[in-house]
Amino acid sequence: MTEMEPSHLEPAPDMRKLVADDVNVYYGTFQAIKHASLTMRGQHVTALIGPSGCGKTTFLRALNRMHDLTPGARVEGEVLLDGEDIYGPDADPVVIRHRIGMVFQRANPFPKTIYENVIYGPRIHGERNKAKLDAIAERALRQAALWDEVKDRLNRSALDLSGGQQQRLCIARAVALDPEVILMDEPASALDPIATSKIEDLITQLTEQFTVVIVTHSMQQAARISDYTAFFHLGEIVEVGPTNQIFTHPKEKRTEDYITGRFG
Amino acid sequence: MLLEFPYAVIALQARRSRRVEQIALLGLRVAAGFVIVAMIALLGYLALEGTKTFYVDHVNVGEFLFSPNFAVDSGHPGSAVYVVGSIAVTFFAVAVGGPFGIAVGVFLAEIAPRRMTDVLKPAIELMVGIPSVVYGWLGLTLLVPLIRTHTSSPSGFGLAAAGIVLSIMILPTVITLSEDAFRSLPAALKEGSLALGATRWQTITRVLLPSASSGLAVALILGIARAVGETLAIQMVIGNATQFPTNIFAPTAALTTEIVTDMQGATQGSLLQHSLFSMALLLLLIAMLLIVLVRFALRRRT
Amino acid sequence: MAITAPSARSVAATGSVRVRKLADAVATIVLWVMASSIIVMLAAFVIYMVYLGWSALTPSFVFGKPLEHAAGGGIGPEIYNSFYILILTLAFTIPIAVSAGIYLQEYALPGTFRSVVQFSAESLATVPSIVMGLFGLLIFVYTFHWGYTALGGALTLTLLNLPALVRVTQEALASVPDTLREASMALGGTKWQTITRVVLPSAIGRLTTGVVLIAGRIYGETAALIFTAGLSVTGNQPYDLNPFHTAETLAVHLWYTHSESVVPDVDRIGNGSALVLLIMVLAFNVAARIAGRVLTKRFTGRTS
Numbered sequence: 045m046t047e048m049e050p051s052h053l054e055p056a057p058d059m060r061k062l063v064a065d066d067v068n069v070y071y072g073t074f075q076a077i078k079h080a081s082l083t084m085r086g087q088h089v090t091a092l093i094g095p096s097g098c099g100k101t102t103f104l105r106a107l108n109r110m111h112d113l114t115p116g117a118r119v120e121g122e123v124l125l126d127g128e129d130i131y132g133p134d135a136d137p138v139v140i141r142h143r144i145g146m147v148f149q150r151a152n153p154f155p156k157t158i159y160e161n162v163i164y165g166p167r168i169h170g171e172r173n174k175a176k177l178d179a180i181a182e183r184a185l186r187q188a189a190l191w192d193e194v195k196d197r198l199n200r201s202a203l204d205l206s207g208g209q210q211q212r213l214c215i216a217r218a219v220a221l222d223p224e225v226i227l228m229d230e231p232a233s234a235l236d237p238i239a240t241s242k243i244e245d246l247i248t249q250l251t252e253q254f255t256v257v258i259v260t261h262s263m264q265q266a267a268r269i270s271d272y273t274a275f276f277h278l279g280e281i282v283e284v285g286p287t288n289q290i291f292t293h294p295k296e297k298r299t300e301d302y303i304t305g306r307f308g
Numbered sequence: 309m310l311l312e313f314p315y316a317v318i319a320l321q322a323r324r325s326r327r328v329e330q331i332a333l334l335g336l337r338v339a340a341g342f343v344i345v346a347m348i349a350l351l352g353y354l355a356l357e358g359t360k361t362f363y364v365d366h367v368n369v370g371e372f373l374f375s376p377n378f379a380v381d382s383g384h385p386g387s388a389v390y391v392v393g394s395i396a397v398t399f400f401a402v403a404v405g406g407p408f409g410i411a412v413g414v415f416l417a418e419i420a421p422r423r424m425t426d427v428l429k430p431a432i433e434l435m436v437g438i439p440s441v442v443y444g445w446l447g448l449t450l451l452v453p454l455i456r457t458h459t460s461s462p463s464g465f466g467l468a469a470a471g472i473v474l475s476i477m478i479l480p481t482v483i484t485l486s487e488d489a490f491r492s493l494p495a496a497l498k499e500g501s502l503a504l505g506a507t508r509w510q511t512i513t514r515v516l517l518p519s520a521s522s523g524l525a526v527a528l529i530l531g532i533a534r535a536v537g538e539t540l541a542i543q544m545v546i547g548n549a550t551q552f553p554t555n556i557f558a559p560t561a562a563l564t565t566e567i568v569t570d571m572q573g574a575t576q577g578s579l580l581q582h583s584l585f586s587m588a589l590l591l592l593l594i595a596m597l598l599i600v601l602v603r604f605a606l607r608r609r610t
Numbered sequence: 611m612a613i614t615a616p617s618a619r620s621v622a623a624t625g626s627v628r629v630r631k632l633a634d635a636v637a638t639i640v641l642w643v644m645a646s647s648i649i650v651m652l653a654a655f656v657i658y659m660v661y662l663g664w665s666a667l668t669p670s671f672v673f674g675k676p677l678e679h680a681a682g683g684g685i686g687p688e689i690y691n692s693f694y695i696l697i698l699t700l701a702f703t704i705p706i707a708v709s710a711g712i713y714l715q716e717y718a719l720p721g722t723f724r725s726v727v728q729f730s731a732e733s734l735a736t737v738p739s740i741v742m743g744l745f746g747l748l749i750f751v752y753t754f755h756w757g758y759t760a761l762g763g764a765l766t767l768t769l770l771n772l773p774a775l776v777r778v779t780q781e782a783l784a785s786v787p788d789t790l791r792e793a794s795m796a797l798g799g800t801k802w803q804t805i806t807r808v809v810l811p812s813a814i815g816r817l818t819t820g821v822v823l824i825a826g827r828i829y830g831e832t833a834a835l836i837f838t839a840g841l842s843v844t845g846n847q848p849y850d851l852n853p854f855h856t857a858e859t860l861a862v863h864l865w866y867t868h869s870e871s872v873v874p875d876v877d878r879i880g881n882g883s884a885l886v887l888l889i890m891v892l893a894f895n896v897a898a899r900i901a902g903r904v905l906t907k908r909f910t911g912r913t914s
Binding site: 325337344349419420424430437438440446449508512544591596599 | 648655659734748841
């Protein structure tokens with residue numbers, strides 16, 4: 045799916061969309077993420093894999109400052125969006141989360157109509173023009189490959205949709221804000237195989253416009269859709285590289301053990 | 309890549325939203341602070357007024373608490389009669405309503421089929437909603453004549469009438485809390501007992517009741533608290549006579565009923581009024597003490 | 611292969627087992643009787659009140675004014691006062707309690723302020739209503755020199771019901787799953803936007819049910835009003851809007867007629883008042899349920 049990169053992994057500066065630099069995450073005194081550094085390329089998919097409890101979701105949530113919501117959680121290090129640290133003194137989480145969106149493991153649509161769910165983001169950021177909101181809703185639902193299925197029932201409750209549709213609605217909700225990066229936390233793990241493959245096709249489509257970082261516990265999924273893969277173990281990034289290379293010629297033994305199913 | 313939302317627009321709105329939040333948060337904090345102020349004001353004023361009996365009228369605290377004569381006219385108000393009355397009527401109510409309530413609580417948690425629960429639970433909710441003055445009126449019109457005709461009591465008013473009315477009033481509290489206590493027991497406990505061949509009743513009495521004991525204690529203590537604070541319902545049927553309840557059909561009085569009965573006639577600043585406020589303070593202390601007991605019991609359970 | 615003899619045990623019940631089962635059956639019956647007796651007793655009360663009070667509910671009774679000494683008085687002003695004080699009380703209680711509840715549940719960080727607020731709310735909840743009434747007497751009637759007023763009664767009832775509504779608010783907010791809050795925050799919402807646009811609408815059903823049930827309690831409150839709102843009604847017709855006048859409510863009136871009053875038709879007034887109170891209680895109970903269901907459906911599009 046992607047060409048093999050040259051042996052050095054540092055992409056050109058204009059491709060360094062989201063860069064984590066020596067990130068440490070603490071829950072109280074427990075250190076969940078240790079010295080994690082990762083460059084996530086623009087308009088590519090970076091997958092985070094690893095056994096359960098290895099910290100991949102914790103790392104993901106550090107990328108849009110969701111740990112701000114957890115009392116007792118602390119993030120050290122820098123996360124640079126186009127070169128600016130999102131944890132810097134002038135950084136505003138409200139703005140950051142407009143530019144870096146998130147889709148959760150279990151679809152969590154608001155108990156509102158489909159329409160209201162999709163335009164929630166633009167509305168809270170100040171957009172009031174009904175025509176504009178309608179246009180955004182259509183655009184976002186098309187981007188999430190959901191438009192044809194719901195265009196006649198935008199005013200029905202979002203909770204009436206199937207699990208897979210709800211998750212695509214959450215994706216639509218996130219892209220309605222026209223973010224630059226989309227973070228996805230095991231977006232298909234609660235879905236059946238058909239819904240899952242729809243989501244995977246969607247992710248590939250989304251990459252044309254957005255940068256995607258996806259946490260997945262399925263190596264097959266990572267292999268199918270991602271360009272780059274980072275392997276997490278016990279809170280550290282053990283190895284990073286083009287997906288092909290990670291899965292066929294892993295450099296670290298731990299990576300190889302995980303890939304071949306010796307643990308996790 | 310063309311962005312639909314320019315950064316400047318996003319940042320401006322973010323600042324506006326933050327400002328709105330700050331104002332809202334201030335309002336919320338003020339409301340929370342008001343709660344604190346209210347409690348302090350309540351405790352302060354009542355303590356101030358309730359102790360006037362002692363520092364203005366120079367009544368001895370011990371005498372106030374233990375003297376059996378409410379001799380206000382001679383400057384020696386003793387509230388022992390009312391304290392005993394409160395204790396007696398509360399004891400009666402809990403002795404009758406407590407076991408009954410726990411039994412129905414067990415029934416709801418372990419035995420009742422869905423159809424029965426669907427009728428019983430709304431009935432209990434309705435009982436909670438009935439104002440205490442209506443319970444008092446029911447006691448007055450139904451119970452007191454009944455007692456008068458069927459027992460030695462000349463008027464029907466007295467401890468028994470008040471106790472029965474009160475036990476009915478605390479039933480919902482005891483029932484709901486007992487039911488909760490039983491429902492919160494792990495199913496494994498019941499299953500283990502049944503798996504050993506015990507009958508359901510044996511399981512209830514030998515395993516479930518003891519295990520739920522701290523929750524049941526909470527139910528009873530809160531029932532007591534409800535009973536101690538009840539005023540109108542018992543005032544209408546207790547007889548309001550300042551005498552110790554020598555037998556359960558004799559008219560008597562409690563702290564709460566005495567306050568209602570005599571407060572209207574008390575002139576501001578008189579010893580009578582001060583004494584009544586002291587009784588109110590006493591009531592408050594008792595109520596708070598009971599709640600402390602509840603917290604203690606709750607802590608033991610977890 | 612030898613055929614083994616039948617085992618010495620069977621599965622049929624022996625004597626001692628039958629005794630235990632008998633005890634179980636008896637106990638079950640007793641409990642059924644006890645539980646049913648509650649339903650029967652309640653039904654009996656309702657039937658009794660309807661039977662006695664129905665004839666008293668004439669328009670001249672329900673809308674007429676009370677009389678001090680003669681028969682034929684009505685309860686119109688008292689019913690009005692009950693509603694008036696209810697609305698006044700809610701006007702104060704709802705903003706304060708819901709705000710405090712939101713603060714405690716959504717914003718407050720564990721610390722001294724939070725613990726003190728929670729402790730104060732719980733302490734206020736332990737105050738018996740008569741004691742609160744005396745406090746109201748002290749502050750509003752004496753210290754503020756208002757005398758007996760509807761406003762004084764309403765403020766006293768506010769203090770009495772604050773803890774309950776704070777608790778209702780906290781529970782309603784807690785019933786909203788965190789994942790919805792996360793979704794809103796992840797879209798760049800502030801906490802306040804999350805609360806007003808997502809959490810509160812989701813919690814509104816439970817909140818309203820709680821408020822209406824508390825309203826029912828306020829309507830029937832007596833002890834706290836006797837010494838704050840007073841025992842008489844003003845002569846103003848049709849209905850007094852001034853919060854600084856005395857305002858005897860229906861519940862207080864029921865008590866008053868049966869302890870102090872000297873009118874000859876005490877029974878009729880009592881029966882009628884009790885029935886009206888019962889009807890109001892039922893109405894509030896039913897309204898609470900309906901409001902909860904309707905609002906949840908409207909604000910969230912689903913039925914729970």
